Amino acid sequence: MLVSVVNDYPLVVAGVQHLLQPFGERVALTAGPRQRPDVVLYDTFGRAQGPTMRVGELLTRTRSRHLAVYSWNLSEPLVRASFEAGASGYLFKGLPAEQLVEALERVSAGTQVSPQPSSRTKAPSGADWPGRAQGLSVREAEIVALITRGLTNEEIAEQTFLSINSVKTYIRTAYRKMGVTRRPQAVLWGVQHHMTASLGGDEPES
Amino acid sequence: MLVSVVNDYPLVVAGVQHLLQPFGERVALTAGPRQRPDVVLYDTFGRAQGPTMRVGELLTRTRSRHLAVYSWNLSEPLVRASFEAGASGYLFKGLPAEQLVEALERVSAGTQVSPQPSSRTKAPSGADWPGRAQGLSVREAEIVALITRGLTNEEIAEQTFLSINSVKTYIRTAYRKMGVTRRPQAVLWGVQHHMTASLGGDEPES
DNA sequence: AGTCTGCTCACCCCTGGGGGTGGCGTACTC
DNA sequence: GAGTACGCCACCCCCAGGGGTGAGCAGACT
Numbered sequence: 198m199l200v201s202v203v204n205d206y207p208l209v210v211a212g213v214q215h216l217l218q219p220f221g222e223r224v225a226l227t228a229g230p231r232q233r234p235d236v237v238l239y240d241t242f243g244r245a246q247g248p249t250m251r252v253g254e255l256l257t258r259t260r261s262r263h264l265a266v267y268s269w270n271l272s273e274p275l276v277r278a279s280f281e282a283g284a285s286g287y288l289f290k291g292l293p294a295e296q297l298v299e300a301l302e303r304v305s306a307g308t309q310v311s312p313q314p315s316s317r318t319k320a321p322s323g324a325d326w327p328g329r330a331q332g333l334s335v336r337e338a339e340i341v342a343l344i345t346r347g348l349t350n351e352e353i354a355e356q357t358f359l360s361i362n363s364v365k366t367y368i369r370t371a372y373r374k375m376g377v378t379r380r381p382q383a384v385l386w387g388v389q390h391h392m393t394a395s396l397g398g399d400e401p402e403s
Numbered sequence: 404m405l406v407s408v409v410n411d412y413p414l415v416v417a418g419v420q421h422l423l424q425p426f427g428e429r430v431a432l433t434a435g436p437r438q439r440p441d442v443v444l445y446d447t448f449g450r451a452q453g454p455t456m457r458v459g460e461l462l463t464r465t466r467s468r469h470l471a472v473y474s475w476n477l478s479e480p481l482v483r484a485s486f487e488a489g490a491s492g493y494l495f496k497g498l499p500a501e502q503l504v505e506a507l508e509r510v511s512a513g514t515q516v517s518p519q520p521s522s523r524t525k526a527p528s529g530a531d532w533p534g535r536a537q538g539l540s541v542r543e544a545e546i547v548a549l550i551t552r553g554l555t556n557e558e559i560a561e562q563t564f565l566s567i568n569s570v571k572t573y574i575r576t577a578y579r580k581m582g583v584t585r586r587p588q589a590v591l592w593g594v595q596h597h598m599t600a601s602l603g604g605d606e607p608e609s
Numbered sequence: 610a611g612t613c614t615g616c617t618c619a620c621c622c623c624t625g626g627g628g629g630t631g632g633c634g635t636a637c638t639c
Numbered sequence: 640g641a642g643t644a645c646g647c648c649a650c651c652c653c654c655a656g657g658g659g660t661g662a663g664c665a666g667a668c669t
Contacts, residue, residue, distance in 0.1 A: 269646090316635045318645045334645060347587045349625065362648050369627070370645095379655080380626070381553045384590045475616090522665045524615045540615060555655070568618050575657070576615095585625080586656070 198305045201227045201234035209242045212325030220298045233260045235305040241268040243342040247275045252283030265304045286310035291317035337371035345387025404511045407433045407440035415448045418531030422500045439466045441511040447474040449548040453481045458489030471510045492516035497523035533598050543577040551593025
């Protein structure tokens with residue numbers, strides 16, 4: 198089974214690939230987008246989710262037939278919207294690696310894979326994201342990444358399917374860890390700490 | 404006469420040097436900070452002015468004996484504060500190049516050179532600054548440069564000796580030319596358009 | 610003369626943002 | 640069990656920022 202991990206942040210992609218590494222007999226990883234992977238594993242960190250995902254374009258670009266969403270957010274409307282947008286699977290980012298591989302194999306075989314409810318918030322060992330080295334939680338980091346793109350709190354709330362209040366909370370806790378107090382400082386911090394997406398991103402900006 | 408042009412923005416330095424180029428028989432330019440220039444020409448674009456300039460440190464670092472401030476701002480309190488801070492000359496940025504050279508020669512000879520009142524706002528031909536290619540006036544560009552450093556409007560007003568209202572006005576007009584509407588966007592614009600100072604800057608940030 | 614550009618400033622009003630407080634649930638560690 | 644961290648959310652209050660309006664001055668150009 199050939200898998201392509203898709204996300205704008207090289208650290209995130211590397212972290213997921215690191216997760217799958219021990220399962221080399223069952224999963225081959227491709228970095229190139231043109232090698233016809235069996236499954237595209239679409240990590241939602243800092244990216245469009247649900248109805249605004251461009252599943253068709255991603256599949257065309259990668260010449261793959263299945264796309265599995267890989268996300269922390271298990272809210273029912275978002276999961277449903279992802280399937281309606283064309284995803285073949287919706288995988289929880291808290292899954293242990295072996296279960297992740299099994300789910301990918303089911304997606305690759307043509308089965309629609311839905312997530313089980315879970316409240317786990319701890320990332321699997323080896324996962325990575327920009328800002329982690331500076332003490333940001335995965336959620337804080339994602340918010341900061343979107344701040345670094347110039348989005349407003351409202352826009353961030355919409356993209357992450359969170360309440361504006363949750364966004365503000367993450368900003369508050371993240372700013373304390375970053376040692377900043379205002380948005381421009383946060384943007385600069387993000388630029389300096391590689392929270393900007395790679396230039397290959399084709400994300401539509403609001 | 405050996406002159407060292409000092410500013411954080413290479414474009415600004417290059418623009419001033421370009422101005423002085425035709426006077427090669429009277430002015431030699433040094434890029435290196437350790438060649439004992441006769442005069443340091445301190446361009447204030449995006450830098451501390453007046454009482455917060457560190458004239459002594461600049462002179463020590465460059466091993467020069469005279470520092471001439473080069474600024475658009477001719478307000479009397481700022482000029483006085485500059486001399487009190489240790490400057491030997493205060494030169495208006497609207498001066499034609501020949502008069503600039505003459506003024507530098509007087510400074511080099513040990514004369515304290517004060518500016519004549521002037522209302523001119525047009526930069527001498529050949530001057531340059533970051534953002535000029537994108538249509539920003541020199542004043543607008545300076546404000547954007549300070550925004551890109553993460554300063555608040557109040558801090559910018561203090562550093563530029565302008566009213567908060569003037570700062571807001573420049574922000575308004577600059578944002579229209581830049582095609583942005585919010586500060587984070589402006590910071591990103593500044594980063595992308597080289598409005599960040601070079602890393603050698605020893606500017607104290609508030 | 611008129612017009613345009615740039616610089617400077619004032620004032621009004623509203624929005625985006627950020628500080629605080631409080632609360633809930635879960636996983637994990639000791 | 641208690642404590643901590645993380646995720647999620649509400650509400651209060653205030654500030655930083657940005658949109659608008661208006662005004663004045665001067666230089667440069669036609």
